Amino acid sequence: MKTLKPSDIAQYCDVHQRTVSRWIANGQLKGHKLPGRGNYRVLVEDFINFLHQQKMPMPEAFLASNNKELSAAKKSILIIDDELSMRNALKRALQSTPYTILFAQDGFQAGVKIIAEKPDLILLDLSLPGLDGFEVIQFIRQRQDLATLKILVLSGLSSTELVESIRLGADDAIAKPFDNKDLLNRVNMLLS
Numbered sequence: 112m113k114t115l116k117p118s119d120i121a122q123y124c125d126v127h128q129r130t131v132s133r134w135i136a137n138g139q140l141k142g143h144k145l146p147g148r149g150n151y152r153v154l155v156e157d158f159i160n161f162l163h164q165q166k167m168p169m170p171e172a173f174l175a176s177n178n179k180e181l182s183a184a185k186k187s188i189l190i191i192d193d194e195l196s197m198r199n200a201l202k203r204a205l206q207s208t209p210y211t212i213l214f215a216q217d218g219f220q221a222g223v224k225i226i227a228e229k230p231d232l233i234l235l236d237l238s239l240p241g242l243d244g245f246e247v248i249q250f251i252r253q254r255q256d257l258a259t260l261k262i263l264v265l266s267g268l269s270s271t272e273l274v275e276s277i278r279l280g281a282d283d284a285i286a287k288p289f290d291n292k293d294l295l296n297r298v299n300m301l302l303s
Contacts, residue, residue, distance in 0.1 A: 114152035117142070123170040134161070159185075163209045186302050187211040189230040191221040191247065192265070193239050197287075201234055201265075204291040205298065218242025222250060225257065232301055237266040237276060245279060252280035261301040265289060 115123075117131040120140075124131070135142035135151055140161045142151035153161075162169060188210050190201045198214050205212055213228055215221035218239045225233065233251075237244030244264065251257045264276040264284035273284040283297055 113155045114143075115155060115158055117151055117153070120153060120158060123173045124167070125170075139165070159209055166207070169209070185209060185211050186231040187213055187228060188298065188302075189213045189215060189221065189224055189228065189233045191215045191218070191233055191239065191244075192236040193217055194236075197236065197265075201294075204294055208295070208298070210298075210302070218244070218247050221247055225251065225260070229257075230260065232261040232263060232298065234298075235262055235264050235276075235281070237264060237268050237272060245276065248276060248279045248281055263297060263301060265294075 117135065118128050120131045121128040131140070132151070134140035135153070140153060141157040142153050144151055158173075159169075161167075186209075188205065190198050190212065191214075192198050192201070193216050195216075198216070202212055202214075210231075213224060213230060215224045218241050221233070221235075221239075222242065224230075233247075235244050235247060239247070242250075244266065248262060248264075251260055251262065262281040262283075264273060264281045265287055266273060266276070266284065267287040270286065273286060276284050282301055285294065285297065
């Protein structure tokens with residue numbers, strides 16, 4: 112697990128090292144004290160979470176030097192919706208998050224991407240051409256290797272269908288149209 116020194120973080124964020132020490136001291140940034148010396152180290156993942164919580168942009172220098180670790184640590188969301196406008200709206204709603212966003216426009220494409228990409232969360236429309244959202248949920252819940260995959264249903268169907276999606280194995284469901292803030296809260300909760 113890669114760690115950063117407070118001096119590295121200070122350089123990335125263009126602040127004084129004392130500022131970083133203050134962030135650690137007041138609990139905003141999770142730091143781990145090294146035995147004996149009293150120096151701190153911060154896990155790369157904790158630094159990324161800190162940037163996200165503070166709504167700070169990812170520093171370019173940090174991205175360049177940590178690309179491999181970032182892609183491994185970065186969680187991914189697969190948006191499964193047949194409407195391009197909805198896929199774009201969801202992409203915009205999630206652009207401030209640290210997650211990698213992937214897309215599928217139907218149930219068959221979704222199945223292939225789920226197996227190939229192993230996303231951490233899927234945002235699933237129930238009304239899909241071919242294999243519908245209910246069948247996608249059943250497909251996922253029948254597979255042992257996808258047991259940890261979280262499913263958030265986003266649908267314009269009735270509340271009866273939303274309840275049915277949860278009964279089949281979805282972790283949460285939101286009716287369309289939805290509030291972006293509510294969506295972000297639920298996404299973050301499912302991925303934390």
